[in-house]
Ligand code: SAM
């Protein structure tokens with residue numbers, strides 16, 4: 001457990017990185033064990049009403065080829081993923097208003113018939129919507145705070161409100177979801193202090209999952225000329241998060257692997273215990289371009305599951321066969 005000033009010192013000083021990564025790896029092993037949870041990710045719509053400055057799916061990006069996967073096809077992907085052995089599915093999309101409360105609850109109910117844990121990541125919705133999704137069977141919800149620096153938050157998110165983001169996280173907690181959040185590392189003007197605040201925020205809200213990703217500039221966004229985030233700094237924020245929240249679920253993120261060809265394995269050895277392979281086919285993968293050079297866009301679901309499973313086993317870890325709820329509450 002570190003204080004804010006210790007966190008800032010560790011973030012600034014690269015001479016202790018190996019010590020930090022080994023410490024986070026040990027805390028991960030002691031608290032959540034050696035098994036890695038695989039979550040099957042279905043990116044079901046790249047249509048978004050928001051205009052987050054960093055994201056390729058932002059509504060103002062007219063160059064992107066938009067798609068929406070409708071119910072039957074979505075259920076087909078879900079079913080095949082469950083057959084492949086996935087115990088959790090993650091439904092992620094832009095903030096696409098086509099998916100009304102009724103449409104989404106119907107999809108949730110159908111997916112829950114496959115005996116699988118279900119995570120949603122569809123952005124900001126009302127308390128009533130989150131309640132309806134929970135009652136339909138959704139177990140978990142991912143919504144990153146992105147940054148706890150209010151000023152930076154408002155610069156990055158035109159027409160969005162930091163307070164509403166916090167409200168969403170609180171509503172989800174009240175409703176009994178396992179709540180996942182996280183931040184982007186390397187946003188323009190972001191400071192070490194604000195990253196330390198991000199880590200303390202994850203603890204304060206009692207996050208069950210935290211996903212940390214380096215910012216990667218997309219050529220068709222206002223941030224196209226900014227520097228990309230640092231892989232090592234993102235890894236350090238993730239490792240520090242593990243030291244502060246020993247028993248939560250932490251994914252080795254796709255954005256980390258985009259910046260480093262072995263990024264997910266390095267993350268799994270520095271505090272992470274989850275990987276989220278994509279379970280849709282390449283026609284959709286390449287269109288869900290939140291940032292450029294995303295990994296696995298030409299692969300299929302079988303190939304990714306085999307690929308990541310053998311990498312995980314090659315470092316002496318196992319693939320979990322349970323639902324992977326947080327705090328090991330199976
Ligand atoms: N629309 C939902 C939301 O924003 O919560 C879910 C989908 S959104 C594409 C998922 C995550 O992608 C965001 O939380 C954000 O952190 C990440 N992301 C978007 N653009 C990115 C970029 N250029 N580099 C790295 N991560 C990015």
Ligand code: SF4
Pocket residue numbers: 048049050051052055056057058059093094095123290
């Ligand atoms: Fe939309 Fe999410 Fe991208 Fe923001 S980060 S533009 S809400 S898809």
Ligand code: FES
Pocket residue numbers: 277295296299303304305307308
């Ligand atoms: Fe997709 Fe390796 S995880 S090819």
